[in-house]
Amino acid sequence: MSLSITRRTAALGAVSASLAACGSPAAVAFPAPASRQFPTDFIWGCATSAFQIEGALGEDGRGQSIWDVFPREAIADRSDASTANDSYHRFGEDTALLADAGLKAYRFSIAWPRIMPVGAGAVNQAGIDYYAGLADACLGRGITPYATLFHWDLPLALQATGGWTSRDTAQRFADYAAEIGARLGGRIKHFVILNEPSVHVFAGHVLGIHAPGLKDASLIGPVTHHQNLAQGLAIQALRAAQSDLAIGTTLAVTPSRAARGWPFLNDRAADGFDAVWNRAYLDPLFKGEYPKAARDFVEASVREGDMDIIRQPLDFLGVNYYAPAYLRFDPSSDARIALGEPPGGVELDAFGRHIDPSGLWQLLQRVREQYGNPRVLITENGCSDPFSTGPAVTDDRFRIDYLRRHLEAVKSAMEAGSQVGGYFHWTLVDNWEWAEGYRSKFGLVAQDRASGARTEKASYAWFKALAESGALPA
Ligand code: GCO
Numbered sequence: 001m002s003l004s005i006t007r008r009t010a011a012l013g014a015v016s017a018s019l020a021a022c023g024s025p026a027a028v029a030f031p032a033p034a035s036r037q038f039p040t041d042f043i044w045g046c047a048t049s050a051f052q053i054e055g056a057l058g059e060d061g062r063g064q065s066i067w068d069v070f071p072r073e074a075i076a077d078r079s080d081a082s083t084a085n086d087s088y089h090r091f092g093e094d095t096a097l098l099a100d101a102g103l104k105a106y107r108f109s110i111a112w113p114r115i116m117p118v119g120a121g122a123v124n125q126a127g128i129d130y131y132a133g134l135a136d137a138c139l140g141r142g143i144t145p146y147a148t149l150f151h152w153d154l155p156l157a158l159q160a161t162g163g164w165t166s167r168d169t170a171q172r173f174a175d176y177a178a179e180i181g182a183r184l185g186g187r188i189k190h191f192v193i194l195n196e197p198s199v200h201v202f203a204g205h206v207l208g209i210h211a212p213g214l215k216d217a218s219l220i221g222p223v224t225h226h227q228n229l230a231q232g233l234a235i236q237a238l239r240a241a242q243s244d245l246a247i248g249t250t251l252a253v254t255p256s257r258a259a260r261g262w263p264f265l266n267d268r269a270a271d272g273f274d275a276v277w278n279r280a281y282l283d284p285l286f287k288g289e290y291p292k293a294a295r296d297f298v299e300a301s302v303r304e305g306d307m308d309i310i311r312q313p314l315d316f317l318g319v320n321y322y323a324p325a326y327l328r329f330d331p332s333s334d335a336r337i338a339l340g341e342p343p344g345g346v347e348l349d350a351f352g353r354h355i356d357p358s359g360l361w362q363l364l365q366r367v368r369e370q371y372g373n374p375r376v377l378i379t380e381n382g383c384s385d386p387f388s389t390g391p392a393v394t395d396d397r398f399r400i401d402y403l404r405r406h407l408e409a410v411k412s413a414m415e416a417g418s419q420v421g422g423y424f425h426w427t428l429v430d431n432w433e434w435a436e437g438y439r440s441k442f443g444l445v446a447q448d449r450a451s452g453a454r455t456e457k458a459s460y461a462w463f464k465a466l467a468e469s470g471a472l473p474a
Helices: 007-015 087-100 125-140 156-160 167-184 197-206 217-241 265-287 292-298 306-310 357-370 397-415 434-439 458-469
Strands: 043-047 105-109 144-150 190-195 246-251 256-258 316-320 325-329 337-339 375-380 419-426 445-447 454-456
Touching (some): 043 375, 043 458, 087 454, 105 190, 125 167, 167 217, 190 197, 197 217, 246 375, 265 292, 265 325, 265 337, 316 357, 357 375, 357 397, 397 458
Parallel strands (some): 043 419, 105 144, 144 190, 190 246, 256 325, 316 375, 375 419
Antiparallel strands (some): 445 454
């Protein structure tokens, strides 16, 4: 699939291209961990998002989100998330599963349309009450709630006024964050501001495979910058509302590698992708500036003072990791950049992506060396069953193997100096996986679609033993 960035990006990427390389190596060597024992204060948790688990889309005054109207025809199994895990009603079971697994943290997201049904103005008290109840259910079981403020479910009414292409949406997000801080900040002390803003830009606004389903490369700049701005404003608003919060944000920090094929040109593609996918978020946050190759896109949206707002101190950086990206030069696309194939012969996941724990090592090393070694939480990592509309694989040894190998990379990076404080598995219960619907399953726990009944998989017991002992099995 083509990523319609612009010709200029590919050209700028060329400046730093290596003349010699002809496709990145399939993996990066990293040392085996010296010890398999994680620190006693390491946080073991699970991650979810509101739209993927809650259901109850029309209940208790919730407004519509952009995902409510995203066409079912664009979802692989033609499903919708109107029931999902029914976690709106069954969160007691979910938190019991977390507690029984010995997990000490739960990352969930707050649906903005439950709090502000039209994205602005009056607060819906029922929405606040729901998340207060969820937080209390966590706290009552010794689980620390980590609430994400935006996991892609923008109130539909805000899309009608331009969504993230509009600067006003950043201010509305800050207002929402202020309400959350004031009304929930007494209970919820850990916040994640955004989830993977780069995915929301490209999948939602360039490729059209996620809501809001737009296909317009000219939106990259405004949607990138307004999410960054919103994040800075929201951090300020939360801190102003409540002084004792731990605040982070979650980025899809993705190793960007040249696909095999045309040496030099594919390196340029990988550099261009890295600039708009990774550095367009990391650099403003940690350095107060956009990388050169991204300035071209964002400069029309940036106003005086914005970069100071975006560069906020963080209590932690959330990183999500699934796979490295392989990029190739594509003369047929406007961007001259397209996603390429992973190297031949490597292990692939259900999405056809390279299963490569060394990518996780590589991104942790990068954050350590290039961004001042912040405290990092792995806010998502996990793997899907092979795509199927049938029941889940409950004897999921492939998932145990995936987790064990990725956690070896985490431990090894910690031994090299990375300040990784926790790991949130994606996800607890098999849920509604965006464009893949229910055919992709990432849970430690299976769900019977008809009854909603939950069944623990083999990986659940494995993760429980790990969380309880901190000892990573060989
Ligand atoms: C993402 C999201 C999650 C996904 C998960 C599995 O990274 O896409 O944060 O909502 O469900 O990553 O694909």
